[in-house]
Amino acid sequence: QKEVEQDPGPLSVPEGAIVSLNCTYSNSAFQYFMWYRQYSRKGPELLMYTYSSGNKEDGRFTAQVDKSSKYISLFIRDSQPSDSATYLCAMSAYNTDKLIFGTGTRLQVFP
Amino acid sequence: DSGVTQTPKHLITATGQRVTLRCSPRSGDLSVYWYQQSLDQGLQFLIQYYNGEERAKGNILERFSAQQFPDLHSELNLSSLELGDSALYFCASSANGGETYEQYFGPGTRLTVT
Numbered sequence: 001q002k003e004v005e006q007d008p009g010p011l012s013v014p015e016g017a018i019v020s021l022n023c024t025y026s027n028s029a030f031q032y033f034m035w036y037r038q039y040s041r042k043g044p045e046l047l048m049y050t051y052s053s054g055n056k057e058d059g060r061f062t063a064q065v066d067k068s069s070k071y072i073s074l075f076i077r078d079s080q081p082s083d084s085a086t087y088l089c090a091m092s093a094y095n096t097d098k099l100i101f102g103t104g105t106r107l108q109v110f111p
Numbered sequence: 112d113s114g115v116t117q118t119p120k121h122l123i124t125a126t127g128q129r130v131t132l133r134c135s136p137r138s139g140d141l142s143v144y145w146y147q148q149s150l151d152q153g154l155q156f157l158i159q160y161y162n163g164e165e166r167a168k169g170n171i172l173e174r175f176s177a178q179q180f181p182d183l184h185s186e187l188n189l190s191s192l193e194l195g196d197s198a199l200y201f202c203a204s205s206a207n208g209g210e211t212y213e214q215y216f217g218p219g220t221r222l223t224v225t
Contacts, residue, residue: 041221043113043217043218044216100156101153
């Protein structure tokens with residue numbers, strides 16, 4: 001079993017929809033949770049970064065962490081075609097820089 | 112643009128050969144990380160260097176090695192290449208390594224082994 005599980009998709013939604021992307025994990029030592037966006041043939045780009053449990057909002061993006069359920073989410077409001085990309089969750093334990101990535105969810109937003 | 116640069120963008124080589132991938136971190140970043148991304152394995156952490164010293168090791172094969180130079184750029188050396196080594200190789204950097212978890216990725220080097 002992988003430490004981080006992520007549905008590969010693809011997830012196809014109309015423009016303006018609310019998108020929910022999720023990851024589950026098994027290692028209770030994970031304390032830092034990140035979401036990266038990766039466009040085709042590009043490097044991953046850091047979108048959101050949260051520590052421990054709770055919510056964090058940045059514009060149209062909201063990240064949620066539920067450590068009791070070992071479940072993290074990324075919500076995208078008013079989705080745009082430019083949001084079409086692969087979204088990778090990543091996490092790490094305290095006092096380590098080693099990031100463990102999910103396999104990524106491919107999102108397509110159609111006009 | 113993350114500020115992390117990688118060269119070359121593409122590399123095509125034959126099995127058994129050796130190649131070197133180069134990475135320059137963001138200005139001021141001391142940590143460099145190398146990742147391999149393949150279709151079936153996703154993004155896998157290979158190795159981290161912090162200010163010239165190896166800091167953490169992941170799923171790096173013995174045929175692969177890396178180093179970080181005094182000017183903080185890093186090189187990943189891949190030898191005795193096999194078909195299965197074909198992948199995207201990313202370099203990432205972060206400010207302090209251990210105090211921040213925000214890693215910034217370069218555009219990657221696409222390696223094709225024929």
